Amino acid sequence: xxxxxxxxxxxxxxxxxxxxxxADLLDAKEYVEWLQLWTATGHYVIPVEKEGDDFANCLNIAxxxxxxxxxxxxxxxxxxSISAAPPAESVRTVSxxxxxxxxGSLITVRAAQHVMEDKFGRQRSFAMNVTWKLEQTEEGLKxxxxxxxxxxxxGMLTSISYLx
Amino acid sequence: xxxxxxPGGIGTDDLVLNDRVKTPxxxxxxxxxxxxxxxxxxxxxxxxxxxxxxxKGSFKLSYVGLQPVIISRDRKGEIHVLVNRCRHRAATVCxxxxxxxxxxxxxxxxxxxxxxxxxxAIPYTEGYNTDFDKKDFGLKQLKxxxxxxxxxxxxxxxxxxxxxxxxxAKPWIKLFMKQxxxxxxxxxxxxxxxxxxxWKIQLENTTDAYHFPIVHKSFLQSLDGEATETFSFMxxxxxxxxxxxxxxxxxxMMPEFIDxxxxxxxxxxxxxxxxxxxxxxDYDEAQxxxxxxxxGGCGFNLNLFPNAACSLSFFRILRPVSVHETEIRHIAIxxxxxxxxxxxxxxxxxxxxxxxxxxGSPDDAEIWERVQxxxxxxxxxxxxxxxxxxxxEKTSDNGLPVGDISAETGMRSAYKMWKKVxxx
Ligand code: FES
Ligand SMILES: [Fe+2]
Numbered sequence: 028x029x030x031x032x033x034x035x036x037x038x039x040x041x042x043x044x045x046x047x048x049x050a051d052l053l054d055a056k057e058y059v060e061w062l063q064l065w066t067a068t069g070h071y072v073i074p075v076e077k078e079g080d081d082f083a084n085c086l087n088i089a090x091x092x093x094x095x096x097x098x099x100x101x102x103x104x105x106x107x108s109i110s111a112a113p114p115a116e117s118v119r120t121v122s123x124x125x126x127x128x129x130x131g132s133l134i135t136v137r138a139a140q141h142v143m144e145d146k147f148g149r150q151r152s153f154a155m156n157v158t159w160k161l162e163q164t165e166e167g168l169k170x171x172x173x174x175x176x177x178x179x180x181x182g183m184l185t186s187i188s189y190l191x
Numbered sequence: 192x193x194x195x196x197x198p199g200g201i202g203t204d205d206l207v208l209n210d211r212v213k214t215p216x217x218x219x220x221x222x223x224x225x226x227x228x229x230x231x232x233x234x235x236x237x238x239x240x241x242x243x244x245x246x247k248g249s250f251k252l253s254y255v256g257l258q259p260v261i262i263s264r265d266r267k268g269e270i271h272v273l274v275n276r277c278r279h280r281a282a283t284v285c286x287x288x289x290x291x292x293x294x295x296x297x298x299x300x301x302x303x304x305x306x307x308x309x310x311x312a313i314p315y316t317e318g319y320n321t322d323f324d325k326k327d328f329g330l331k332q333l334k335x336x337x338x339x340x341x342x343x344x345x346x347x348x349x350x351x352x353x354x355x356x357x358x359x360a361k362p363w364i365k366l367f368m369k370q371x372x373x374x375x376x377x378x379x380x381x382x383x384x385x386x387x388x389x390w391k392i393q394l395e396n397t398t399d400a401y402h403f404p405i406v407h408k409s410f411l412q413s414l415d416g417e418a419t420e421t422f423s424f425m426x427x428x429x430x431x432x433x434x435x436x437x438x439x440x441x442x443x444m445m446p447e448f449i450d451x452x453x454x455x456x457x458x459x460x461x462x463x464x465x466x467x468x469x470x471x472x473d474y475d476e477a478q479x480x481x482x483x484x485x486x487g488g489c490g491f492n493l494n495l496f497p498n499a500a501c502s503l504s505f506f507r508i509l510r511p512v513s514v515h516e517t518e519i520r521h522i523a524i525x526x527x528x529x530x531x532x533x534x535x536x537x538x539x540x541x542x543x544x545x546x547x548x549x550x551g552s553p554d555d556a557e558i559w560e561r562v563q564x565x566x567x568x569x570x571x572x573x574x575x576x577x578x579x580x581x582x583x584e585k586t587s588d589n590g591l592p593v594g595d596i597s598a599e600t601g602m603r604s605a606y607k608m609w610k611k612v613x614x615x
Contacts, residue, residue: 083535084535086542087538089548108553186386186552
């Protein structure tokens with residue numbers, strides 16, 4: 028893999044910088060820019076079940092390929108969704124970042140994420156474990172998959188009008 | 192307390208009029224407590240689906256009103272609904288959401304219960320007098336009724352037979368289950384979310400077509416042209432809402448999808464083309480068409496008083512938590528043993544609209560919260576209007592009102608029943 032120039036750059040600092048940049052875009056609701064972070068394949072997944080990874084054969088909270096991600100962003104920013112216009116404001120923290128594996132150009136990273144939202148003067152909080160499959164490309168890191176495991180994914184949630 | 196007076200002192204006659212209901216219906220905590228006793232404590236309440244407890248020894252946690260219950264299937268295959276409360280000193284005997292077991296053991300002092308609720312074992316029995324009889328301390332049982340796989344329970348052992356209660360809704364339930372496409376219907380998973388609103392705001396909404404083009408505009412914009420056609424029921428003139436009696440009602444949005452076995456010969460829509468191609472490997476064209484129609488779901492919402500709905504292609508279950516809080520479950524259904532591709536597509540369709548992050552439900556949740564926020568303070572002199580379609584209704588073969596697609600006929604039906612049950 029020596030011939031892949033970005034390879035040598037894989038370290039916690041580089042990955043952390045990328046994840047924080049993503050988090051910053053999401054809190055700022057810069058979704059169009061966020062879409063640019065993705066490769067064309069792969070999924071944005073929020074499973075219901077706590078175990079297993081056969082997401083296609085399970086009911087998920089979100090299971091978005093590129094087309095669905097695009098439509099979701101359009102919905103959130105189109106101005107016609109009462110829950111997203113205006114959306115809840117969010118502040119998130121990404122921490123406890125661990126690089127699980129580096130195989131070829133694919134980096135598997137996981138982290139803890141806390142999100143606080145505010146709307147109607149009430150605040151709600153979400154805690155989740157997030158796994159990213161990051162692809163090293165010539166344009167830098169890209170997200171192939173993002174799997175968000177909410178602590179309460181199979182319990183009683185509240186509706187969410189922005190992206191984790 | 193007299194039977195026709197709520198604890199707040201307002202009679203049910205003053206709370207529910209034919210064309211309106213009073214704001215305390217969403218706001219009064221004393222009224223909520225009375226609803227728990229007279230409605231959720233007495234009538235048939237939807238608790239689950241038989242596919243959630245498929246085998247002998249299967250169990251699933253559920254609720255009847257505020258009370259946690261266990262649905263269990265005993266060793267003879269019989270289904271029980273048991274209050275999840277130890278008969279000793281009240282601890283829940285099970286906190287695992289679903290699974291298989293041979294018994295329930297209370298974690299406090301170790302009382303052991305069989306799947307049918309009977310008390311089987313007590314540690315250190317010598318501490319009880321000889322007149323202590325285990326027979327008297329089984330888990331409290333509810334009356335159980337099953338119709339087309341849907342499990343209902345009632346605290347009232349003398350409740351009317353389930354089939355009488357469902358009445359005119361029964362043929363619609365049978366039509367709804369045709370979504371199995373020839374296979375038995377099974378649950379595929381569920382979305383759950385709570386909303387700061389009174390439960391009746393959700394009860395009303397299942398027969399509210401009026402809000403669809405407004406609240407769900409962003410969902411409609413995400414559909415292709417053909418699918419948008421399917422959801423254009425507010426602009427068509429063939430939809431209707433029919434009062435089915437006992438608080439039940441049906442809102443028919445797409446009459447062409449009332450009976451899924453009635454193949455109208457229409458070409459397979461573009462969005463199902465890939466699925467159809469996949470199915471053609473294993474099925475002949477007639478079966479492919481049947482499966483594709485089944486995947487698309489039914490064209491109606493059936494609202495069952497007080498807590499369930501067979502809504503287009505899923506079960507919508509509500510659970511009152513407090514006067515200002517309600518939990519909603521959107522249970523996806525599919526074909527038990529059916530083609531994986533068909534069930535996958537059903538789940539993707541479900542995810543598209545339903546749940547905490549669907550393209551539809553969050554907007555519903557927002558609106559329901561706004562209704563509750565608008566009702567704050569009691570609004571003594573402003574009422575909640577459910578008069579849309581009054582004076583324009585026709586009469587069904589059952590002798591009950593039928594309104595056009597956006598009429599509030601279903602809400603009036605539910606409130607009529609609410610009043611009847613609360614006065615008993
Ligand atoms: S409370 Fe269950 S055994 Fe004592
Ligand atoms: Fe809705």
